[in-house]
Amino acid sequence: MGHFYETIPPNIYEWILEQKMLFVSTAPLAASGHVNVSPKGGQYFGLIDDKTFWYHDLTGSGCETISHLKENGRITVMFAGFVGAPRIVRLWGHGRVIERESAEFNAFVTANDVKTIPATRSIILVDVHQVGSSCGYSVPFYDFKDYRTTLNEVFEKKKKAYETGRSKEDMPRYWAYKNAWSIDGLPGMTKGLETGAKESVEPITKMIGPWAPAAPFGPKSFKLSNQLRYQLTKLDSTRVQLKSVLLMVVVAFVVGVVLAAYGPALVEAQRERLEGLLM
């Protein structure tokens, strides 16, 4: 019943562009990590060609997709035909995060004429290596009424609050609070991590109960590995360059080797000189 393709065939290409929403699924590599599925799309997705899909990633309560893509890139995009002929389409591929405020993001939105909104936090670009279509015979019918505007309004309001002087309402602080770490503690938005480190924003603890991964991951983390990871992220993100630390280690090593090689001879020479003076 199912059909597989290496690229998106023209009829599916057109059908994808008519859809009103989609689902993305990603997973961390760790066997204990949590598999994610998120709603995406709305008016914010498109195709560049028959093997390149993109969507406009909106700020929300989580950052699972971003974290998983940064770790391993695996992603499956799914569309379901709620109106018209039955059909389910899956795009399997490798996804990349292009974060807002980066030069690549600006170039992408300009080149592809993408209109951003205050909630926009990244573009996810997917290199599709396999397309699957299946019957969709059991997908229920739903008539499309309208796009829901609540998410956009929430972040429009936040933007206005920020512009009228409430400095803590800025998006990077929100990203530091909610979009800096995945549920399992994988790093999420770079800007969120940087802002969290710079402004000491304690990230939200997401899962609860005995099965929840050990959190928090930020400055108040009580778990040594989390604390170490946070400090390393902070080092990196606050641009106390890891390069400088490595350079110091190399210099210390060289000085150590020189001292070990010539130190005893120098001490001996001094001792002999002193003995000569005292005699």
Ligand SMILES: Cc1cc2nc3c(=O)[nH]c(=O)nc-3n(C[C@H](O)[C@H](O)[C@H](O)COP(=O)(O)O)c2cc1C
């Ligand atoms: C149709 C649609 C519905 C959405 N519903 C929610 C929602 O209920 N809660 C939320 O936090 N984000 C919602 N979002 C926003 C995104 O899913 C958002 O990117 C979210 O933070 C999940 O990110 P993640 O997949 O990286 O964890 C929605 C977006 C779209 C396009």
